[in-house]
Amino acid sequence: MEYELINNENEHRYEFQIDDVIAKIEYIRSGEKIYLTHTEVPVELEGRGVASSLVKKVLADIQEKGLKLVPLCPFVNAYIRRHPEWEVLVLKE
Numbered sequence: 001m002e003y004e005l006i007n008n009e010n011e012h013r014y015e016f017q018i019d020d021v022i023a024k025i026e027y028i029r030s031g032e033k034i035y036l037t038h039t040e041v042p043v044e045l046e047g048r049g050v051a052s053s054l055v056k057k058v059l060a061d062i063q064e065k066g067l068k069l070v071p072l073c074p075f076v077n078a079y080i081r082r083h084p085e086w087e088v089l090v091l092k093e
Contacts, residue, residue: 003016003018003023003050003053003054003057004016004017005054005057005058005061007061008024012026012027012028012029013025013026013027014027014054014057014058014061016050016053016054018045018050019044021042021044021045022042023040023041023042023045023050023051023054024039024040024054025038025039025040025054025055025058025073025076026038026039026040029067032066032067032068033067033068033069033070033091034062034067034068034069034070035070035072036058036069036070036071036072036073036076037072037073038073039051039054039055039073039075039076041054051075052079055075055076055079056079056083059079059080059086059089062089063088063089067089068089068090068091069089069090069091070090070091071090
């Protein structure tokens with residue numbers, strides 16, 4: 001299933017609005033750095049690949065904007081470990 005990625009800048013989160021619920025990744029933006037801090041998928045959407053799809057689209061958006069990623073969220077970290085092609089986005093300090 002394809003979902004539309006929404007960058008809700010007022011709430012500092014990326015979202016999928018699915019039915020009446022929101023799957024989200026919260027972030028902190030500081031200059032050219034973006035810190036992904038928390039991924040949350042409502043119980044009724046679990047097991048449908050929503051979180052992985054959300055992370056993939058968020059990473060693509062970060063790449064398109066030329067930002068450097070600091071993945072503080074454990075789910076995002078695990079996703080990048082499983083998909084090492086995204087490691088190029090991670091800030092090396």
